[in-house]
Amino acid sequence: MQAQRSRPAQVRRVMAGHRWVGAALVELGLGANDRRAEHAARTGRHVFSPGTRIDVLEVYCADCRAPYTTSADEPCPKRASSRAG
Numbered sequence: 001m002q003a004q005r006s007r008p009a010q011v012r013r014v015m016a017g018h019r020w021v022g023a024a025l026v027e028l029g030l031g032a033n034d035r036r037a038e039h040a041a042r043t044g045r046h047v048f049s050p051g052t053r054i055d056v057l058e059v060y061c062a063d064c065r066a067p068y069t070t071s072a073d074e075p076c077p078k079r080a081s082s083r084a085g
Helices: 009-016 035-043 077-084
Strands: 020-024 056-061
Touching: none
Parallel strands: none
Antiparallel strands: 020 056
């Protein structure tokens, strides 16, 4: 515990911070043209072409699900509790 106290505040904030992820809608096909949709459903992933831009609908913590807009300056309760126990 002593080692954590001697670290700069910025480092401590990162360690207790959230793991931010973005939720997005990705079009994977239309009608019978569903090859990409089938692949994404089967593998759980989709590879984008270089330079592809996507619209992020929401940013939230993958661990505690807190939205970025209300929780960016607070420590993540899930990550803090996993380190404590």
